[in-house]
Amino acid sequence: MSRRNLLRGAAAGTGAVALPSLLAACSSGPGGDSKTIRMGSNSSDPVPKKAFADAFAAYEKQSKAGRKIKVNTVDHNTFQENINRYLQGKPDDVFMWFAGYRMQFFAKKGLLLDISDLWKTYQGFSPALKDQSTGEDGKQYFTPYYYYPWAVFHRKSLFDQHGYTAPKTLDEYIALAKQMQKDKLIPIAFCDKDGWPAMGTFDYINMRTNGYEFHKSLMAGKEAWTDKRVKDVFDTWRSLLPYCQPGANGRTWQEAATSLQQRKTGMAVFGMPHPGAQFPKAEQTDIDFFPFPEINPEHGQDAVEAPIDGFLLAKNSKTLKNKKTLESAKDLLAYLATPKAEDTYLAGDPNNIAVNSGASTSTYSSLQKKAVELVSGAKQISQFLDRDTRPDFASTVMIPAIQSFINNPKDVDGLVNGIERQKKTIFATEG
Template sequence: MTLQSRTVLTAPQPSRRTVVGGLFGLGAAALAAPLLTACGGGAAADPKTVTFGSNGADATPKSAYAAVTKAFAKESGLTVKTNTVDHDSFQKSISSYLQGTPDDVFTWFAGYRMQYFAKKGLATPLDDVWEKIGGGFSEATKQLSQGEDGKFYFVPLYNYPWGVFYRKSLFQERGYTVPRTWSEFTALAKRMKKDGLSPIASGYGGGDAWSILGAFDYLNLRANGYEFHMSLMRGEVSWTDKRAATTLDLWREISPYYQQGAGGRSWQDAAQSLLDKKSGMAVIGLFLGQQVSDEALRADIDFFPFPEIDPANGQDAVEAPTDGFMLSRRPKNEKGAKKLLEFLGSAKAEGLYMGVDPSNVAVHAQADTGSYNPLQKKSAELIASAKHITQFADRDSDPGFISTVVLPGLTQWLGHPDDGAALLKRIESQRSRFFTS
């Protein structure tokens, strides 16, 4: 799942990891009584006002967005009227909201989730905005901001990577070397187990089943490449494809090195075992910093990219969920809204946001990183070097499919990993319920 409760060393944003089943069902019962409504309702357009629908209800992101919109107002002479709703309510009512009279600009997610609303005609293309801001973003980020029709619909603000985290002092004490390839990774895991450690920290109990998807995504990306992974996520290829079976075979290979009892443990407890040097590694996101308050301990945390499996794919793909903004289908003040989006897509805006909320990594290539801690700096470098950026399984696929079919199957399988054929057949039998050709 995608992270909704992570603090890259500061305040958390609860629920961003929550998979909302059936999120995109336009007639879903959960959306019958919309919780998210637009500022101003049906009032006539005010050429001096831009309305902004925000999911940043927690104190830190709310203050960060306020700093950004205040700076834009001062620079442009326009007023930004912000409509802030808590993250879960925003997601649950987003479809009804966009079909009604939404705010001009609204917060949302890159990739598949953006493309869904673009394809439904619930968002306005932003090619003219990208003509002005495009020079500040990598090709991979541009990829994430385009709809299926090749037009731009999204302006990114921040992201954060997943990797394999560890404690530097543990590696130094034990003489461990950071692995680059799959064989080196499995050899290190075997050595850690012999040394009495749980090689790979893991906790996917209760509502934390989403945490296993980071490993699944990376295994599939490294073994089969970005194109196959995205086709699988979007329901375009069969889950009984031999390449999907290869992914499970690789996962089964390292399953003996997973922390025992993972199905009854939270991700926080698993992360703590890494910090306590009871586990050697953890496949997790930068939000691991949420567990840390001691600066000396924070300085001892590091990560490396998930290892290479097939040299043809290398380590080119990085899992880095990206948040940003979209323009509603019929904005009341389109001209002003596009001015706001141009500002939001600037290095200045990202710097203002990160100055209040340092729990993310700026996406803009020219963003000021002077205040970044070492983990943030390394995260920014990793993402900037990526040929492809993926979001996370529930953002790159239909979230209902992931939450009701894929996740239950994978978590059950991880408890007793077999050859995986039966599991993949069960998942495939449900694919047509969520994806149409």
């Protein structure tokens, strides 16, 4: 199925060793409290953490069976880096994760529970959203909750102050960066201490240069990283580095977003929640974005990164062996699939977009409405580098490779040769 209409339904209504102490809540065992649902959460940042707490509280309040949710929140990066061992060990009943390839990878390994029965009752999800929730075996494993686009974010007032206009091409982007330097600004906030933020820049340069189909094929291990098309991506990226904050490998995304808020930097390639989480409430309306600029006219600005987050059931959860606990967990997923559940969450976190076409858009900010327009108008939707490829390839190869490139952007040949060698080894295995 084409991803062109991935979020049309939403627009119409509007992705190491896990330490048990970190990634596994205390199990009550198969015979334990069947009304307590254990939730593995990667939403460790204050805004989404509070919004999820509100949504879970709303579920508990409406539960006639008196069901409760016990949330096990783990730092986002720790959760993501350890997800494989977590799911193979002693996972929670329900856990937060990503749609598409990252879900399919674990479904294929037999680490997720089939929820196709729930999908027969779900309403408000487009066929393409269902496709993103479906494993290679044709069964559904994922309940989508929200999405958010990646773009180039900035402050409206800063652009107005200096008379900047949003660039549409790479040449205009570089010209704007040069002007920002003249105005004593660091043009591009840049960070990669967490290992994944710079992946967004790679993805956009790749899709703008070579197109979405090449991106998809490269992420699937079907293209050579030594291909000239990949080298062109890194060469273009190298030309942008003089306009980026130095020392990116030592900077968190929170610090980079704060520099944007403090007017020390002019723009940043981010997902919508990132500046939203660092800007005070009174300054939220000053956040704006423009699509990553065109590089190759053949591909224009067709593709948009718009990751989808949601919920899954862990097959290795000991408590889900209890049929009543499984019933409780499925009841929670059924609730989270409703417009009401999404409305409750978004009331506390306006940095995302509901996926259910029945969710209310009456409280959407101008930024949210612009995000819906961006994604619904995209010809292709990507999920992000570490979600569009194998998790082991993303974590063990691409994180250190991109960080190495940031430190030494001159040796592109050595970089891509190293990636290609490791890619061949990893993709030759079943995972």
